Amino acid sequence: MNNQRLHRIGVLTSGGDAPGMNACLRAIVRTAVYHNLEVIGFQHGYRGVLLGEYQVLDARSVANIIQRGGTILGSARCPEMHHAEGVERAAKNLKGLGIDALLVIGGNGSMQGAVSLSEHWSGQIIGLPGTIDNDLGGTDWTIGFFTALDTALDAVDRLRDTADAFDRIFLLEVMGRHAGWIALFTGIGGGAEEILIPEQAYDPETIITRIKEYRARGKKSLVVVVAEGACNGGVQQVAVDIEGHGFETRTCVLGHVQRGGSPVALDRYLATELGVFAVQSLLAGETQMLAGKLGQANQLVPLREALADRNHQPPTHLLKINRFLAT
Numbered sequence: 001m002n003n004q005r006l007h008r009i010g011v012l013t014s015g016g017d018a019p020g021m022n023a024c025l026r027a028i029v030r031t032a033v034y035h036n037l038e039v040i041g042f043q044h045g046y047r048g049v050l051l052g053e054y055q056v057l058d059a060r061s062v063a064n065i066i067q068r069g070g071t072i073l074g075s076a077r078c079p080e081m082h083h084a085e086g087v088e089r090a091a092k093n094l095k096g097l098g099i100d101a102l103l104v105i106g107g108n109g110s111m112q113g114a115v116s117l118s119e120h121w122s123g124q125i126i127g128l129p130g131t132i133d134n135d136l137g138g139t140d141w142t143i144g145f146f147t148a149l150d151t152a153l154d155a156v157d158r159l160r161d162t163a164d165a166f167d168r169i170f171l172l173e174v175m176g177r178h179a180g181w182i183a184l185f186t187g188i189g190g191g192a193e194e195i196l197i198p199e200q201a202y203d204p205e206t207i208i209t210r211i212k213e214y215r216a217r218g219k220k221s222l223v224v225v226v227a228e229g230a231c232n233g234g235v236q237q238v239a240v241d242i243e244g245h246g247f248e249t250r251t252c253v254l255g256h257v258q259r260g261g262s263p264v265a266l267d268r269y270l271a272t273e274l275g276v277f278a279v280q281s282l283l284a285g286e287t288q289m290l291a292g293k294l295g296q297a298n299q300l301v302p303l304r305e306a307l308a309d310r311n312h313q314p315p316t317h318l319l320k321i322n323r324f325l326a327t
């Protein structure tokens, strides 16, 4: 299966970092070295390609990182890639460095960058889904989602303790500007009474009515999980709306805590399997693909299709079943 033209591959981590990116780097480097490939790690995502900032990664350079959050390569949002000149420069630099193939670990934006690059560069490109938001098509799960979820769930449990002690309404804001995956799964797993996500129109009147019903049914403490992008103004607006009806609230914004920490088992597993699969795919001559997990299988989906996949929405039927669960 060896691709005779493949000698030197580049790898980068881009966009919002996600727990498990290091585990993925380890799997990529070890698999590549096993197959006698040289690996160049670009620092801080596409910025490293543009500035020529990179390091050679050998098998030992990825020792003892499988359990570490963040990314040893660093990440960045690199605005230059939004312009043709930036993409052309990245392509020129990759060519100059003799890179035969590039592996991009990141979210939606990073995959857009990979597609743009493929229009100016003839090397092979494979993307790997790395974002806590789980908002990328072409894969059921993204690296980092499971860890972020556990962090958010832990926060809900802790808030419930103090909410119970004071009979209070707590609002927890979790990440997800455009995607409600974290909020939805955290809300279900944590037994939240209400879950607000960007995929569902925000209706303050409904929330108020339900809070009154909960209280009438003897529920004292209430937890509302709010995705960052659930409504204009985020959790602060929700607090204003609820307080406007005479209910006292407390608000907690979880923020970047969700991005850090040691990856949980499922993220390490996903990162490792997809890392190996991505290198095997390069060796098989594949390009412009996302290496993802669909069901139990590793799958290659064309990057453009993965980006266009509108079916990868969070399962909003969970909002309906939460009506039973919150009774």
Ligand SMILES: Nc1ncnc2c1ncn2[C@@H]1O[C@H](COP(=O)(O)OP(=O)(O)O)[C@@H](O)[C@H]1O
Pocket: 014, 015, 016, 046, 076, 077, 078, 079, 080, 081, 082, 083, 106, 107, 108, 109, 110, 111, 112, 113, 114, 116, 130, 131
């Ligand atoms: N439409 C695009 N065209 C080219 N490059 C892009 C595009 N969108 C994003 N990128 C590149 O990918 C980087 C990461 O994207 P971003 O959306 O910030 O994070 P993520 O990959 O986690 O979704 C951006 O900073 C930029 O360098």
Ligand SMILES: O=P(O)(O)OC[C@H]1O[C@](O)(COP(=O)(O)O)[C@@H](O)[C@@H]1O
Pocket: 015, 016, 017, 107, 108, 109, 130, 131, 132, 133, 175, 176, 177, 228, 259
């Ligand atoms: O760290 P920043 O730049 O403030 O971005 C925060 C955003 O990044 C994320 O953590 C991850 O999003 P991306 O994968 O799109 O980068 C979002 O949940 C959050 O809205």
